[in-house]
Amino acid sequence: MRRVVHVVLSPIIAIMLSAMLSTLVFADPVSRDVLDELRTKLSLTEQAVEEGRNDDNQLVRLRLDLDTISKGLIAYGVSFRPRLNQINDRLAALGNPPKEGEPAEPEIAIQERSALLGEKAEINSVLGEAENLSIRVSNTIDAIGEYRRELFTNTLLRRTDAAGAFGLDTLNAFRKELYSAYKTVISRVQFMWNFRLESLLIASGLSALLGLGCYFLIRRIFAPAFSHTRHVGDLSYISRLSLAFWSTVIPSLGVAASLAVVFSLFSYFGVFVGDSLDIAEALLISIVAIFFIQRLANALFAPAHPERRLVPVTNGAARALVILTVAMAVVHILDFFLGRLNEILSSPLSLTVAKSMISSLTVSLLMMLIVVVKPFRDPETGQSTDWPVWIRFPIILLAGFVIGAAVSGYIGLARFSAAQIVVTSAILATMYIGVQSGQVLASEGGLPSSSVGSRLRKRFSISDTTLDQMGLALSFAVYGIVALIGVPLIALQWGFNWIDISSWLYRILTDIRIGSISISLLGILFGIGVFILGFLLTRRFQRWLDGSVMARSRVDLGVRNSIKTVVGYAGVALAALMALSAAGFDLSNLAIVAGALSLGIGFGLQNIVNNFVSGLILLVERPFKVGDWIVAGNTAGFVRKISVRATEIETFQRQTVILPNSELINQAVGNWTHRNHLGRVDIPVGVAYGTKPRIVHDLLMEIAEADTAIVRNPAPNVVFLGFGASSLDFELRVHISEVLDSLVVATRLRMAIVEAFEERGIEIPFPQQDVHLKIKDMETLSQAISAANRMPKRQSNRPASGRNKPAGG
Amino acid sequence: MRILIAAIVFAGLATTAGAATITNMDAQSYTLKITEGGDQSEVGISSGQSVTACNSGCFITMPNGDRETLTGNENVEISGGKAVIK
Numbered sequence: 093m094r095r096v097v098h099v100v101l102s103p104i105i106a107i108m109l110s111a112m113l114s115t116l117v118f119a120d121p122v123s124r125d126v127l128d129e130l131r132t133k134l135s136l137t138e139q140a141v142e143e144g145r146n147d148d149n150q151l152v153r154l155r156l157d158l159d160t161i162s163k164g165l166i167a168y169g170v171s172f173r174p175r176l177n178q179i180n181d182r183l184a185a186l187g188n189p190p191k192e193g194e195p196a197e198p199e200i201a202i203q204e205r206s207a208l209l210g211e212k213a214e215i216n217s218v219l220g221e222a223e224n225l226s227i228r229v230s231n232t233i234d235a236i237g238e239y240r241r242e243l244f245t246n247t248l249l250r251r252t253d254a255a256g257a258f259g260l261d262t263l264n265a266f267r268k269e270l271y272s273a274y275k276t277v278i279s280r281v282q283f284m285w286n287f288r289l290e291s292l293l294i295a296s297g298l299s300a301l302l303g304l305g306c307y308f309l310i311r312r313i314f315a316p317a318f319s320h321t322r323h324v325g326d327l328s329y330i331s332r333l334s335l336a337f338w339s340t341v342i343p344s345l346g347v348a349a350s351l352a353v354v355f356s357l358f359s360y361f362g363v364f365v366g367d368s369l370d371i372a373e374a375l376l377i378s379i380v381a382i383f384f385i386q387r388l389a390n391a392l393f394a395p396a397h398p399e400r401r402l403v404p405v406t407n408g409a410a411r412a413l414v415i416l417t418v419a420m421a422v423v424h425i426l427d428f429f430l431g432r433l434n435e436i437l438s439s440p441l442s443l444t445v446a447k448s449m450i451s452s453l454t455v456s457l458l459m460m461l462i463v464v465v466k467p468f469r470d471p472e473t474g475q476s477t478d479w480p481v482w483i484r485f486p487i488i489l490l491a492g493f494v495i496g497a498a499v500s501g502y503i504g505l506a507r508f509s510a511a512q513i514v515v516t517s518a519i520l521a522t523m524y525i526g527v528q529s530g531q532v533l534a535s536e537g538g539l540p541s542s543s544v545g546s547r548l549r550k551r552f553s554i555s556d557t558t559l560d561q562m563g564l565a566l567s568f569a570v571y572g573i574v575a576l577i578g579v580p581l582i583a584l585q586w587g588f589n590w591i592d593i594s595s596w597l598y599r600i601l602t603d604i605r606i607g608s609i610s611i612s613l614l615g616i617l618f619g620i621g622v623f624i625l626g627f628l629l630t631r632r633f634q635r636w637l638d639g640s641v642m643a644r645s646r647v648d649l650g651v652r653n654s655i656k657t658v659v660g661y662a663g664v665a666l667a668a669l670m671a672l673s674a675a676g677f678d679l680s681n682l683a684i685v686a687g688a689l690s691l692g693i694g695f696g697l698q699n700i701v702n703n704f705v706s707g708l709i710l711l712v713e714r715p716f717k718v719g720d721w722i723v724a725g726n727t728a729g730f731v732r733k734i735s736v737r738a739t740e741i742e743t744f745q746r747q748t749v750i751l752p753n754s755e756l757i758n759q760a761v762g763n764w765t766h767r768n769h770l771g772r773v774d775i776p777v778g779v780a781y782g783t784k785p786r787i788v789h790d791l792l793m794e795i796a797e798a799d800t801a802i803v804r805n806p807a808p809n810v811v812f813l814g815f816g817a818s819s820l821d822f823e824l825r826v827h828i829s830e831v832l833d834s835l836v837v838a839t840r841l842r843m844a845i846v847e848a849f850e851e852r853g854i855e856i857p858f859p860q861q862d863v864h865l866k867i868k869d870m871e872t873l874s875q876a877i878s879a880a881n882r883m884p885k886r887q888s889n890r891p892a893s894g895r896n897k898p899a900g901g
Numbered sequence: 902m903r904i905l906i907a908a909i910v911f912a913g914l915a916t917t918a919g920a921a922t923i924t925n926m927d928a929q930s931y932t933l934k935i936t937e938g939g940d941q942s943e944v945g946i947s948s949g950q951s952v953t954a955c956n957s958g959c960f961i962t963m964p965n966g967d968r969e970t971l972t973g974n975e976n977v978e979i980s981g982g983k984a985v986i987k
Contacts, residue, residue: 166958169970173986176967180983212967219968223936223960230939 127218130164131225137161138232145239155236162229165222172215179208179215247504265443272437273371280368288362295361302357303350310346332400333529336391344384351376367436374432378425385421385518389414392521402525405467406476412465420458424514427451427507448507452498455510456491463487512585519581526574534567612676619675626667634660650717653734657711661736699754700737706753707736715756716763721832723762724751764831770803771831773838777845778819780855785812785820788854792824795844801837802826818859921955921971926980934962946979 137157144150186205190197284292355376358364364372393410394400401410427447434444463484466476478484490513498506545559554562580593601614634656642652673679693701711734716722720731722741729743739756741749764771779788789810796808808826815821824845828837849856867873923946925931930947937959946952955961955971962968965982976987 163958166970166972169960169968170972173969176969177986180967216966216968219960219970222970223968226936226960227939227941234939 124218126164126168127221127225130161130168130222133157134161134225134228134232138228141232141236141239146243148240148243151236151240151243155233158229158233158236162226165226165229169219169222172219176212176215179212183208183212248508249502250504251501262442262446265440266446269433269437269439269443273433276367276437277364277371280364284363291361292363295357295363299354299357302353306350306353307346310342310349330529330532332402333525333532335400336394336402336525337529340384340387340391344380344387347383348380351380370436371433374429374436378429381425381428382418382422385425386418388518388521389417389421392525402528403467406469409465409467409476413462413467416458416462416465420455420514421518423451423454423458424511427511445503448503449498452494452503452506452510455514456494456498459487459491459494459513463491515585516582519578519585523574523578526570526578530567530570530574533563533570615674615676619671619677622674623667623671626670627664630660630663630667633663648717649719650714653718654711654714657734657736699752703737703753706757707734707738709757710734710739710753711736715761716766720766721764723764724756725759727751728762769830769832770827771834772825772827773834773841775824775826775838775841775845776813776821777824778816778821778856779849780819780857783820783854785822787852788820788822791848791852791854792822792845795841795848796824796826798844799826799837799840801828801830801833801840803829819857920953921959921973921975921977922951922953923961923977923979924951925949926978927982931964931979931982933964936960 137154141151141154144154183205186201186208189202189205281292355372358372359369392402393405393414394402395407395410395414398407398410403410405413430447431444433439434447463479466478468477468479469475470477479487490509494506494509494513497503497509545563548554548562549556549559580597583593584590602612604611604613637659638652638656642655647655669679672682689697716731718731718734722728722731724741727741727743727749729741729747729749731739732742732748733740736753738750738752741751743749777792789812792810793808796802796810802808806827808824811823811825813821813823824841826837826841828834846856923933925946925948928948930945933944933946935942935944935954937955938957944952944954955973958970958972960968960970961977961984963979963982963984967984969977969984969986971977971986978985978987
């Protein structure tokens with residue numbers, strides 16, 4: 093707890109110190125007070141480092157102090173900058189002292205210059221001292237690292253007389269220790285009971301209330317997430333995982349929060365102070381840790397609920413494994429708690445040795461037992477099988493190593509290894525759950541099939557494909573979080589400290605060097621972020637411009653489209669440039685890229701550039717707009733989209749044709765709907781010879797005037813085209829306001845014409861031909877025919893369609 | 902909105918990242934004495950060249966003997982042997 097307070101307070105102190113420094117320095121430009129203060133602090137710290145070189149925790153704390161001093165020195169140095177700038181400006185204004193032969197300057201200038209130079213020299217010397225102090229700070233930091241390494245190896249490789257530690261003395265010492273721990277706490281409680289009953293009662297009452305309230309609140313809020321009744325039958329892996337996660341994290345958080353509340357209340361009301369506070373803190377951490385491990389083991393193996401089990405082991409094995417792993421955790425945490433007790437009560441070394449020996453041997457014994465468990469069942473024979481070799485062998489090896497170290501007297505090494513095994517495997521187990529959940533999320537249909545997925549789908553009406561993609565992205569996030577939390581935790585376990593880890597992380601994120609190139613992941617991510625932001629802003633601006641501004645100003649659809657497209661491209665280009673410069677690329681390099689590109693354009697890219705420029709011309713000139721009916725070469729259809737490289741045309745058969753823009757610029761393009769949608773429909777019609785042309789003309793005009801779709805101006809007209817082979821050829825020409833309706837109108841007109849002609853008895857002829865037969869036995873044939881039936885000689889030339897009309901009508 | 906927040910966070914991180922850039926605007930070369938994290942080093946900087954140094958605060962001695970303290974995000978230009986910190 094003290095360390096936490098320390099970590100939190102250090103930066104605040106540093107900030108306050110620097111603020112104080114700056115005010116001090118402005119009041120008196122060359123104040124040495126702060127420097128002296130820092131120097132004294134440094135000396136004290138150096139002394140403390142030498143004295144506490146055997147206490148790892150103390151060294152870590154001092155290291156943080158040194159960081160604060162180092163920051164203080166920099167802040168102190170920086171605080172002179174304004175004054176230095178002033179002095180330099182003033183000196184520049186005064187100019188150089190006159191050389192020999194030049195006219196002398198006034199006395200006041202000489203005095204000011206010398207005063208300024210003096211002050212500057214003093215600042216320089218003070219800064220020099222600060223610089224030397226900073227070197228001392230960093231030397232001390234190095235020394236701390238050296239001491240900690242030594243300490244580490246010493247603890248691990250020191251041989252202790254293990255046999256001597258087991259005796260009556262040790263037992264007595266243990267009893268004494270427990271007794272004194274008990275007394276420390278109880279005497280404190282007694283003292284409170286006798287003299288400060290009020291505080292004790294308030295603290296106990298409040299903590300009971302708040303702690304329970306806290307616990308039940310969290311349980312209540314999250315109860316639906318892991319209730320027993322809701323999940324019946326087979327569960328999907330992702331539901332099992334989320335169940336495991338919530339049933340581990342939430343109750344643990346509940347317990348931790350309620351105990352933390354109790355603890356802080358007790359310390360606030362002064363129920364525990366000094367040693368008893370430390371003991372209470374150790375107890376609290378132990379309880380939370382045991383609770384967490386127990387929940388985790390239950391979540392992984394779920395002995396009572398095979399359908400929720402994350403690791404596919406048999407029921408019996410699950411029960412055994414939960415007991416064994418929890419026992420291992422309890423042993424380890426008990427070891428930690430007693431160790432703290434030893435430290436707090438400064439118990440004899442033999443006690444520590446005995447305790448470490450027992451705990452490490454117990455842990456290795458439990459590991460051996462875990463190996464003995466037969467967790468799996470052979471699907472064919474139905475017999476239980478062992479762990480696979482790659483799990484069994486390392487566990488046996490590790491357990492053997494711990495036992496060997498403990499028996500041969502390397503108690504420190506044995507204890508360290510046992511502790512590492514327990515804690516590292518707990519972290520690895522948690523990471524395993526994380527990685528598994530990531531894998532499930534990444535698998536196809538992982539998220540959509542989960543209950544979270546279906547809830548998301550319902551709430552935000554997201555499609556399955558989007559959900560699937562979200563699952564993939566989410567899985568990457570899960571992997572990232574698992575790595576970001578798990579790896580530093582393991583590194584911390586193995587003796588690295590936060591400062592190292594954070595500086596590595598910082599370096600990985602900001603400065604990966606490959607040769608002389610330095611890559612900043614953070615910069616690249618930032619660049620991507622800027623691009624996405626720019627892109628979204630562009631889209632938003634486009635929508636606003638199109639929907640709010642241009643739509644309301646009644647701007648022509650084509651112009652709207654062009655402006656929208658141009659704004660879109662400009663925005664994306666701008667966002668890309670901004671992203672590049674944000675990612676740390678030098679934009680002047682773009683000139684080189686452009687140079688290379690212009691060469692490339694000369695060879696291979698000319699087509700693309702041609703189309704690109706054509707596209708820009710199309711957008712500016714607007715020979716057609718989206719929705720127009722155009723004819724370009726062999727392609728006719730509606731324009732669907734004008735891009736910068738190509739234009740999409742949808743033909744009447746619904747085929748989409750992507751036409752490169754250069755073709756639309758270089759060849760003639762017909763546009764049916766360019767300025768207006770007026771179009772002409774021509775309907776040729778022939779009437780039989782003998783019909784009066786004027787009647788036909790009037791009839792056709794009547795029909796045209798009766799149709800509402802036909803415009804009056806230009807007026808419809810009938811053209812007498814000529815004398816055809818078998819008919820008098822007319823053509824009805826009408827204009828319609830919507831050229832797209834031409835087929836409908838033409839059909840309607842043709843029908844009306846046929847109906848009107850039938851009514852008036854006007855015939856629409858088809859081509860007729862006389863056929864003369866020249867046959868030798870003409871007479872015999874004609875007799876035979878006239879004998880068969882007395883039919884007229886002339887026969888009509890019937891068409892294949894089988895229309896049955898009398899010839900010549 | 903989330904993207905905006907993320908971008909702002911990135912911006913914050915990115916601005917804290919980075920070292921001081923020292924550029925020599927003069928025609929002649931200089932040697933700077935830089936003390937950073939207890940290491941003293943002499944850095945040569947030729948005319949028109951830029952060097953990056955000082956990731957987490959350093960003391961620096963300019964060619965004209967002036968001492969400066971940098972926190973690590975400054976742009977320093979040397980002209981006429983003097984440092985101009987921006």
